[in-house]
Amino acid sequence: MSLIGDLINFDNPSVWNDFGGTSGGFLGVVWQMAIWSILVAILVCGWMIYNLIYYRHTEGDPDHEDALKVGVFPHERGDAKIEIAWTIAPLILVSWLTFSSLAPLDYLWDVDGQEEDLTIEVEAGQWYWQFGTPVCSEKGNENSWCVDGLYQQPLSFDKCKSNIDCLELPHGAVVHFRLTSKDVLHSFNFPEIGIKQDVVPNLETLAWLDTDKVEAGQYSIWCAEYCGDEHSKMDADVYITEVQ
Amino acid sequence: MNKKILSLGFLVAILLAVTAFPTGNSLPTGIEDPNMVANGCTCHTTGPMSSDVVINLTTLPENYNVSQVYTFTLRISGGTEPTEDANQGGFFISANYGTLESTDNTTQIPEGKTHLTHNEFGNNFREWSFNWTAPESDSKVAVFTVYGNSVNGNAGGTDGASGDYWNKAEFKVAGVNAKNVAEKEEMSVPQKMVYAFTVLFLTLCTVVVGNRMVVNDQSFEDVMKDYWDAVYPWLTTTDHKYIGTLYICTGFGFFFIGGILGLLIRLQLFESDNDFLTYEEYNSTFTMHGTTMIFMAAMPIIFGFANYLIPLQIGARDLAFPRLNALSYWLLPTGGIVIYMGYFTGGAGDVGWTGYTPYASNDAGLTGPTSPGTDFWVAGQIMLGASSTLTAINFLTTMLRMRAPGMALMRMPLFSWSIFVTVFLLLLSIPVFTVALILLMADRTFGTLYFDVNAGGDPILWQHLFWYFGHPEVYIVILPAFGVLSEIISTFSRRPIFGYTSMVYAMATIGIISFIVYGHHMFTSGADPLFRFIVMLTTMLVAVPTGIKIFNWLATMTGGSIVLKTPMVFALGTIITFTIGGITGIILAAIPVDIALHDGYFVVAHFHYVLVGGTVFSFIAGVYYWFPKMTGKIMNEKLGLLHFATTFISFNAAFYPMHNVGIEGMPRRYATYDSEFTELNEFISIAAFLFGFAQLIFIYNVIYSYKNGKDAGNNPWDGWSFEWATSSPPPHNSFIEIPTLKVAEEEK
Numbered sequence: 003m004s005l006i007g008d009l010i011n012f013d014n015p016s017v018w019n020d021f022g023g024t025s026g027g028f029l030g031v032v033w034q035m036a037i038w039s040i041l042v043a044i045l046v047c048g049w050m051i052y053n054l055i056y057y058r059h060t061e062g063d064p065d066h067e068d069a070l071k072v073g074v075f076p077h078e079r080g081d082a083k084i085e086i087a088w089t090i091a092p093l094i095l096v097s098w099l100t101f102s103s104l105a106p107l108d109y110l111w112d113v114d115g116q117e118e119d120l121t122i123e124v125e126a127g128q129w130y131w132q133f134g135t136p137v138c139s140e141k142g143n144e145n146s147w148c149v150d151g152l153y154q155q156p157l158s159f160d161k162c163k164s165n166i167d168c169l170e171l172p173h174g175a176v177v178h179f180r181l182t183s184k185d186v187l188h189s190f191n192f193p194e195i196g197i198k199q200d201v202v203p204n205l206e207t208l209a210w211l212d213t214d215k216v217e218a219g220q221y222s223i224w225c226a227e228y229c230g231d232e233h234s235k236m237d238a239d240v241y242i243t244e245v246q
Numbered sequence: 247m248n249k250k251i252l253s254l255g256f257l258v259a260i261l262l263a264v265t266a267f268p269t270g271n272s273l274p275t276g277i278e279d280p281n282m283v284a285n286g287c288t289c290h291t292t293g294p295m296s297s298d299v300v301i302n303l304t305t306l307p308e309n310y311n312v313s314q315v316y317t318f319t320l321r322i323s324g325g326t327e328p329t330e331d332a333n334q335g336g337f338f339i340s341a342n343y344g345t346l347e348s349t350d351n352t353t354q355i356p357e358g359k360t361h362l363t364h365n366e367f368g369n370n371f372r373e374w375s376f377n378w379t380a381p382e383s384d385s386k387v388a389v390f391t392v393y394g395n396s397v398n399g400n401a402g403g404t405d406g407a408s409g410d411y412w413n414k415a416e417f418k419v420a421g422v423n424a425k426n427v428a429e430k431e432e433m434s435v436p437q438k439m440v441y442a443f444t445v446l447f448l449t450l451c452t453v454v455v456g457n458r459m460v461v462n463d464q465s466f467e468d469v470m471k472d473y474w475d476a477v478y479p480w481l482t483t484t485d486h487k488y489i490g491t492l493y494i495c496t497g498f499g500f501f502f503i504g505g506i507l508g509l510l511i512r513l514q515l516f517e518s519d520n521d522f523l524t525y526e527e528y529n530s531t532f533t534m535h536g537t538t539m540i541f542m543a544a545m546p547i548i549f550g551f552a553n554y555l556i557p558l559q560i561g562a563r564d565l566a567f568p569r570l571n572a573l574s575y576w577l578l579p580t581g582g583i584v585i586y587m588g589y590f591t592g593g594a595g596d597v598g599w600t601g602y603t604p605y606a607s608n609d610a611g612l613t614g615p616t617s618p619g620t621d622f623w624v625a626g627q628i629m630l631g632a633s634s635t636l637t638a639i640n641f642l643t644t645m646l647r648m649r650a651p652g653m654a655l656m657r658m659p660l661f662s663w664s665i666f667v668t669v670f671l672l673l674l675s676i677p678v679f680t681v682a683l684i685l686l687m688a689d690r691t692f693g694t695l696y697f698d699v700n701a702g703g704d705p706i707l708w709q710h711l712f713w714y715f716g717h718p719e720v721y722i723v724i725l726p727a728f729g730v731l732s733e734i735i736s737t738f739s740r741r742p743i744f745g746y747t748s749m750v751y752a753m754a755t756i757g758i759i760s761f762i763v764y765g766h767h768m769f770t771s772g773a774d775p776l777f778r779f780i781v782m783l784t785t786m787l788v789a790v791p792t793g794i795k796i797f798n799w800l801a802t803m804t805g806g807s808i809v810l811k812t813p814m815v816f817a818l819g820t821i822i823t824f825t826i827g828g829i830t831g832i833i834l835a836a837i838p839v840d841i842a843l844h845d846g847y848f849v850v851a852h853f854h855y856v857l858v859g860g861t862v863f864s865f866i867a868g869v870y871y872w873f874p875k876m877t878g879k880i881m882n883e884k885l886g887l888l889h890f891a892t893t894f895i896s897f898n899a900a901f902y903p904m905h906n907v908g909i910e911g912m913p914r915r916y917a918t919y920d921s922e923f924t925e926l927n928e929f930i931s932i933a934a935f936l937f938g939f940a941q942l943i944f945i946y947n948v949i950y951s952y953k954n955g956k957d958a959g960n961n962p963w964d965g966w967s968f969e970w971a972t973s974s975p976p977p978h979n980s981f982i983e984i985p986t987l988k989v990a991e992e993e994k
Contacts, residue, residue, distance in 0.1 A: 008926055012906050015842040031836055039829045046796060046825045050818060053803040054810075059740065063807050068990065069740050070966035075657045076742035077990045084801070085748045085794070092793035096786040099836065103782075106838035111775060128613040130342055135358070163382075164345060165360075185612050186605040187705070189770060189845060193911025196842030202706060202772045203604060203699040222920075226770075226845040226913045228598045230605055230614035231525050234916040235385065 015196025016216055021106035031103040038095060110197075113208045117141050119175040120153065126201040127184035129236035131223060133169045136177075147172055147245060156245045167238040172245045173218045179209045188236070189227035200227055213242045299325040299413035301394040303339075309422040310344075310380040310388065317349070321373045325396025325411035333369040336395040338362075342613065343381040343388040350375065369397070384421030389613050391416055435510065435523055437589055484568035486553050487976060489575050491876065493550030494869075496579060497543050501862070502941075504538035507531050509938050512931040518921045528917035529596035530617060534585070536599030537623065540723070541630045542582045544857065547865050548726045549574075549637055552665045554876065556641060558969035559662045561650025561987070563980045566643040574636040581629030588619020595623025598915060600716070603697035603708040607689040624687045631680030638672035641665060650968065652987030656750065659967040660736075660743060663750050664729025667757040671718045671725075674761070679715035682708065706771050710764075717764035721756055724856060727824075727864035728753065728795055731817050734864075734871050735799050737965045738814035739806030745798045752791035752798075759788055769840050778837065785835040792828055796821065811963070812886030816867030819894045823859025827852060830905065845915075848908025854901045866893075866944065873948070874962045878974040879955025885947040892940035899933035 020026035027033065068077040119142035123134035138148035147156050155170075162168035171177060181190050181201040188201040190209050195216055199209040225236035302321045310316065320337055328334040339346065340361035348354055352368030353376050355361070362376055381388065395412040458469045483489060510531050514523045523531060553571065557564055565571050588594030596617045597606040601624075608616050645666050649658070658666070686708070688694040695701040697708055736743040743749060765773065765781030799821060808814070830852040834840050843849060874880045903926045912923050919927065961970040972981050 005925065005929055009903060009906055012910050014909050015911065018839070018842065021838060031838060035833045035836065035839065039833065042829055043825060046800070047822060049800045050803070050821065053800065053806075054808065054818075057739070057803060057806050057808050059807040059809045066741055066805075066807060068742055070737065070742065070964055071990070071993075072961050072964075072966055073968065073971045073985055074966060074988045074990050074993060075652075076736075076966055078746065079742040079802075080745035080748065085745050085798075088797045089748075089790060089794055092790045093787075096789045096832065099832065100783060100786050103836040103838050107779075107836075110838050110841060127342065166343070185609070187602055191845075191913065193846075193913070198770045198841050198844055200771045204702075204705050205772045207772045224911075224913055224916075228529075228600075228602065228605070228845075228915045230612070230616070231529065231596075232387075232614065233529070234525060234913075234918050 013194070016194060017110070017196040022109040022212065022215065024105035024109045025102060029102070031099070031106055034099060034102050038099065113178065113210050116176050116178075116210055116212065118178040118210065119145060119148075120171075121178045121180060122169070123180050123182070124190065124201070125182050125184055126188040126190070126225070126236075128186065128230055129225070129232040130166050131169075131190075131236070131238040133165045133238075135165075136171075142175070145172070145175065145245075156243075158246065159241075159243060161239070161241040161243070168241075169238065170241040170243055171213055173242050174214045174245075175212075177211050177213060179211070181207045181209060186229050187227045188225045188229050191224050191226035192221055192240070193224055194221055198226055216242060218242050218244050296325060296396075296411035296413055299323075299394055299396045299411050301337075301392050301413055301415040303390060303392060303415070303417045306417060306419050308419075310384065310419050311422060312380060312384045313382055314380050315347075316378050316380065317375060318378055319373065319375045320392065320394070322394035322396055322413075323372065325413075326398040328372060328396075329398065333397045335372040335397050336364045336369060337374060338393040339376075340391050341378060341388055343383075343386050345379045347377040347379065349377050372396070380421070384423045387418055387420045389416060389418050435527055439506065439510075440586075440589055484564075484572045485978065486557050486564045486568065486571065487876075487980070489571055490550045490552075490554030492575055493546045493553055493578070495550075496575075496582075497546030497548075497550055500538050500542035500546065500582060504535050504543050505938055505941070507535040507538065509935060511535060512934040514917060515919070515927050516931045517928070518919050518924055520918065523917065525917045526593055526596060526617060529598075529915070530588070530594040530619065532915055533595050533598050533623070534588075537585060537595070537627070538582075539857070540599060540719070541627065542578070542585075544723045544861055545630075545634065546578055548665075548668075548723065548861075549634075551661075551730070551865065551868055551872070552641060552726065555872065555969055556644065556662055556665055557648075557980055558875075558972065558976060559659045559967050560645060560648065560653050561968045561981065561985055562644060562648040563984070565640050566648060567640050570636055570640055574633045574640065577629050577633035577636075581626040581633065583626075584629060585623055585626030587626075588617070588622040591618045591622065593617030594619040596620065597623070600712055601686070601708070602712075603686065603689075604699045604703075604705060606708070607686060607697040609698050609700060621687070621690060624683055624690065628680055628683050628687070631676050631683065634672055634676045635680070638669040638676070641669045642673065645669075650984050650987060652989070653968075656747070657987060657989070659729075660732035660746070660749055661726070661729035661967075664725045664727075664732075664753055667753045668722050668725045671722050671757055671760060675715040675718040675722070678711060679719075682711040682715070706768070706773060709768055709771060709773075713764035713767045714761075716767065718757075718760045720853075720856070721760040723861050725753055725756065727820070727861045730864045730868040730871070731799060731820060732795075733965070733967070734813050734817040734867055735802050737871075737963050738809045738811060738817075739803045740809065740964065741802065741806040743798065744801035744804075745794075748794055749798055752794045755791040756788065759784060759791070763788060766835055766840075769837050770844050782835060782837050786832065788835075789828070789832050796825060796828075809963075811870075812881065812883060812890060813867045813871035813963075815887065815890050816863055816870060819890060820860060820863040820867060823855055823863060823894075823897065827855030827859055830855065842911075843908060845913055846908040847904045847912045847914055850914050851901050851904035851908060854904070858897065858901070863893075863897075869948070871963065872969075873951070874955075874958030875969055875974050875976070877952055877955070878958050879951050880958045880962055881951040881955060882947050885943060885950065889940065889943040889947060892943065893937065896933050896936035896940055900930055900937050903930050 018032045025031055068079060070076055118139050120136040120138060122136050125132045136153045138151050138153050142148045143151055147154055156172065159170045161170045179190065181199060183201040183203040185203060189198055190201050191198040195211065197209055197211060199207050201207060219242060221240040221242065223238040223240055225233055229236065300323045304319045304321065305317060307316055320339065322335050322337065338361060346355065346360070346362040348362060352364060352371055353362055353374050354365040356363065364374065368374060392415050393412060395410060397410045455469055458464060459466060480488060480492065510523065514520050514528055586594065594617065597620055606616060606620065645662065685696040689697050695703060697703045699705050732743055732749060763781050763785045765777050766785045769778055834843060834849065834852060870881055870886055907923050907926050910923065912919050958974050960972070960974055968985055971985050
């Protein structure tokens with residue numbers, strides 16, 4: 003039954019494992035979401051099953067004293083304390099979940115806080131990704147692939163024949179992507195890693211990736227914002243390669 | 247006299263409005279094309295683009311093969327007369343796929359660029375040859391954008407560009423396997439379906455009419471007259487019960503059509519790289535599926551029940567404006583037909599139900615423009631928007647002015663309360679969408695520039711306008727479902743609802759919060775980060791009133807005396823599926839998690855759990871619950887339970903695995919997918935078909951019970967509200983005598 007296996011074991015986006023060191027593990031936002039989801043679902047289903055077992059109507063049961071009568075607004079039924087309790091409990095729960103997503107959010111959004119090694123201009127259009135030549139920053143100069151502030155593609159990089167729909171990056175670099183669109187909305191999305199940023203015409207948006215946090219290998223970029231006929235084929239290959 | 251002045255005033259106002267349209271067919275920065283400049287060609291752009299210049303790109307293959315090298319010849323003519331031995335012309339060509347290559351000393355590729363242009367020597371020609379190497383994939387469409395400049399040779403001086411004319415042209419070559427651009431001589435699949443169903447329908451009509459003619463020995467005219475007599479009251483009615491029935495039937499009819507579109511989507515996704523539908527057809531299919539289900543199925547079903555039940559529940563004879571009500575209804579099938587007309591214009595709307603601009607506004611120069619039917623999609627939706635606005639006004643007036651004696655606001659049945667909150671949301675949100683659609687229509691049809699990015703339009707303005715409406719819309723669809731559940735659970739637990747007051751406040755709170763959460767649809771857009779952060783907080787808050795409602799339902803059952811009839815079973819199933827949909831909603835509200843899940847199948851799973859598992863299930867429960875009131879017959883219990891079991895199991899089998907493929911990264915609106923998702927997608931498709939077939943049991947049950955059902959009596963389930971006080975079906979004026987609401991506390 004590999005189908006059931008598929009339902010239980012699945013690959014989650016790698017950035018979830020540990021948002022750059024913030025809130026991983028069972029206290030991290032992803033596990034907290036999973037745990038509380040299951041608990042709430044068990045609570046609702048369990049309570050419903052309990053009701054169905056203990057409060058079933060059988061033929062000949064006497065009517066309760068506040069049973070419904072047609073044309074009569076029923077008795078008020080309720081308990082202020084209980085109702086306040088289940089107003090406050092969800093409030094505390096969502097406050098906690100919000101709190102636990104703050105650190106990962108800060109990690110994902112704080113582009114400027116991650117000093118970059120390389121900056122790459124990415125232009126999206128119907129239906130291609132065009133990557134500019136990487137630009138070295140001051141920090142990037144410490145690496146072997148930056149010589150005098152200019153990016154020198156390592157000799158071992160041979161995966162890409164053109165700069166369209168293909169990009170090869172050195173492992174162990176913080177890369178900033180400056181995203182612009184030539185025509186309509188697109189979305190710059192690494193499905194395996196869990197990074198997504200819309201690409202908007204007339205507006206430069208930013209995404210960033212720490213290639214040190216992912217394994218070397220082949221990754222995909224899929225356009226995630228509907229952009230027309232060939233939306234589903236607007237993909238690019240990204241190779242993250244170790245530089246010797 | 248007054249009327250004349252008024253209409254004259256309107257005319258003047260409209261004329262003023264027309265002149266105020268920001269029309270234009272050129273870019274505000276002049277004729278300098280920013281794309282062209284960005285690509286490195288800046289010469290001779292001072293003159294206007296001229297259609298006198300003819301650009302020819304010859305020796306293009308019909309379809310290209312992988313990595314093959316082709317030699318093209320570019321020729322420009324017209325414009326100015328060439329001068330011998332002087333500069334005669336220039337060009338610029340870029341290809342979106344493959345690589346261009348210079349083969350002689352007249353052309354060059356500027357350093358660091360991919361486009362090809364003339365060099366100084368090449369200036370003296372009007373014809374150039376060069377090579378193009380096809381890309382590695384033969385499923386793409388290579389688009390060549392060419393600018394040609396016809397030069398008169400008066401180079402030098404400040405006036406060198408005078409008398410020069412330029413033009414732009416585009417040429418396309420498809421790969422041998424790019425099916426979707428191959429000439430479409432065959433009909434598209436949805437078109438075939440429409441024709442097939444039309445033929446089927448006409449055949450059935452012929453058989454039925456023929457049968458009548460033979461069996462009853464009637465002439466064709468007599469049979470038609472009989473039918474006309476039967477149909478006429480439905481066409482001319484202003485009775486809320488008739489209009490309600492029409493709404494419900496139209497809604498379920500469109501639910502059937504939208505369901506077929508959904509199954510077409512699942513057929514396409516049965517395997518990766520499927521060619522059942524072309525990409526363009528697939529895009530139309532999911533657009534029409536979404537639009538149909540939200541605007542033509544869910545909302546009409548809700549308004550149908552509201553139409554039928556609100557006057558009965560609050561003790562009124564009809565709605566406040568019966569004729570307006572009829573207008574609201576008839577705008578619905580009209581709008582629906584207009585939207586579906588798109589299929590006969592070369593492809594129905596393909597912009598997604600969200601219709602994001604600048605794609606939807608079809609800015610000039612898009613490589614892949616929208617399909618022509620999108621104009622119909624916009625026009626039809628404007629009609630549906632008008633219909634909903636009128637309905638909202640009608641209900642608001644009715645519920646505020648026409649309640650029976652004793653029916654205070656805080657004594658209205660919870661279904662009435664849910665509709666009351668809903669119509670407030672409608673009134674505040676639908677007009678915004680309608681206005682946005684009118685602007686979009688102006689952009690598409692009259693050449694205005696509201697959403698034109700090149701003219702400085704805000705690229706995400708549409709998203710704000712759409713979701714300002716779109717999120718309350720979700721609550722417009724789910725709140726009435728809460729109302730139905732409250733009625734059913736209280737009735738079948740044979741006790742009053744637990745916490746009536748907190749239920750009302752919870753619904754009102756959801757209504758208010760719904761207007762300040764819409765930005766959670768834009769977590770990955772370029773909107774202000776502070777805005778996105780705040781809506782994350784408000785979105786989390788929605789869980790609180792929703793939680794109150796779920797707990798109150800469960801508490802109603804505790805201490806009750808639960809009768810497990812079909813309506814109750816469906817209501818309980820709804821609680822489970824809706825709870826799952828609610829939980830995934832909270833997961834999606836957390837931005838760091840949503841960034842990965844946004845626009846993926848997890849979102850698809852979430853909103854199907856809410857909209858099908860919440861709205862559709864509870865209104866199916868509503869049909870089982872109120873069918874006895876509407877027809878006087880009780881629906882078959884065995885068929886009902888069978889319907890529930892098949893529906894509930896196949897629904898979860900179809901939509902639960904979508905969470906998994908979503909987490910693994912499958913994006914929504916994809917006509918194909920990575921082969922790693924194949925197994926789960928096949929399972930989903932099979933389950934979706936079972937879900938579709940399970941609904942046939944429902945249709946059969948409705949028809950069967952309408953003919954053979956047991957007599958219901960006035961109050962088959964022992965409910966308390968006024969609709970159970972009148973006869974089943976209710977008399978023409980709803981109540982023989984308007985009842986007075988009594989209160990249980992004062993009874994004894």
